[in-house]
Amino acid sequence: MKALRLLFVVTLILAFGVGVTSCNQVNDADIQSAAQELLDANPELAGVTVTVQNKVATLTGTVSDDSAKSYAESVVAGVKNVTSVVNQVEVIPPAPDYxxxxxxxxxxxxxxxxxxxxxxxxxxxxxxxxxxxxxxxxxxxxxxxxxxxxxxxxxxxxxxxx
Amino acid sequence: MVLREKYKELVDLARQNNLLISESGNVLKVEGTVPNADVKDRMWDIYKQIDPHFKSNDLVLNIKTAVRDGGKVRVVTQESRLNIRKGPGTDQPVVGKADKGDVITLISKANDQWWLVRDNDGEEGYCYSQYLEPVQ
The missing domain is CATH 3.30.70.1770 (Alpha-Beta Plaits)
Structure with a gap:
């Protein structure tokens, strides 16, 4: 009976643990798609990609100026459940039009x-x-x-x- | 910075005349309007001393001489007479000619290249501005 109870507890812990982990993964993916959707809504941020891991969003890609770079960061920082943003976006000014x-x-x-x-x-x-x-x-x-x-x-x- | 050193004499003169000095992609650009043709000529003389055949391709010297409408301009062709044309362009018919050294009247500037003038016979037409030098 004791062994059975132990097994039950172990199973419960395992199930809970796996559950928590998978729940976390789903969350990151959800946050990521929500953030990406917001970025994609801004044409000037079209070159920016976001990845989310443990609720930390990392921005990569390119924009044409510094203000777009900081705007991308503020857009993603405002997404629900994002705890912090790592902004690795590169600023590449467009070639001048002659x-x-x-x-x-x-x-x-x-x-x-x-x-x-x-x-x-x-x-x-x-x-x-x-x-x-x-x-x-x-x-x-x-x-x-x-x-x-x-x-x-x-x-x-x-x-x-x- | 290397270019400003190379053209130091020119840069100093440009500063005295409040000209715009900028540098981009290994080209030094000096532009603006100077009060008289002497300053412009001096700048080109300095440029020529440093680079006699203008071959180093690292300077743009876009200097204009201040002249007001109604002012006098001198014809500074090399030897030929200056064409006065019906409109602003070499495709326009020639309506008169001005001799080298003639001082004629600027009526207005059609653009940077073509100025409307009146010669001493009262003939009006357009001349290429690089052959006209404001008289003080």
Whole structure:
């Protein structure tokens, strides 16, 4: 009878223990999906992934600025049952958009190059690349015109002639 | 910082004239408006002394000279006469010419590249601004 009672107690403890553990796992998974759902609702946090272990949420992934990084943390910190947040999100600023600058330089280039028939110029990402040849005395005039177009840089591969 | 050292003389002059000095991706950028053409010419002279053929590709010198509408500008072509055009662009027909050294009147600036001017015969039209230098 005593042995039977012991077995009962042991079984109960085991069952309870397993129950607690599995209950904990279910909780983490639930917290994680709730947190992820909130993150996914914000387009600027689309690159952020959350994992939850023992109610501690860890954020990974990338965002475009610091404010998005701290916003992600505050969103997840507000999720029920999250005890703390480890914020490992990386901030990677987006590549600047040079399309407007390229367009304005391209529009002004024919006029700037008009008196320099032996020079060719291309524009990409705000950088003007020069090829061809030029007389030394015309070079500064050309450079002044091109610098006035406010480029990011001028790449000068011109052959300079006396 | 290396670039500011390389172009120190230019940077000092730019500071005196309250120009904007910035550095990004190994390019030093100096931009703004100076009170007269002498300052702009000095800056380009310094640049040329440091880099005679402008080949180091690490400086953008975007300097404009202050000039008000109604002010006088001098034609600074190298030897040819300056075309005065019907509209702002080299695709526009030539309506007149100004001689090198002529001092003409700025009516207004269509944009940074093209200025509306009146020559001494009263002819009005657009000239490429890089060939015009404000007269004090």
């Amino acid at each position: 399309s407007a600058l390229d367009a304005s330089i391209n529009a002004a280039l024919p006029d700037a190059l008009k008196d320099h028939a032996t020079v060719t110029a291309t524009v990409q990402d705000g950088v003007i690349t020069l090829n061809g040849e030029i007389k030394e005395r015309d070079l500064q005039v050309l450079m002044e015109k091109l610098n006035a177009l406010n480029p990011v840089r001028v790449e000068n591969y011109l052959t300079v002639k006396k």
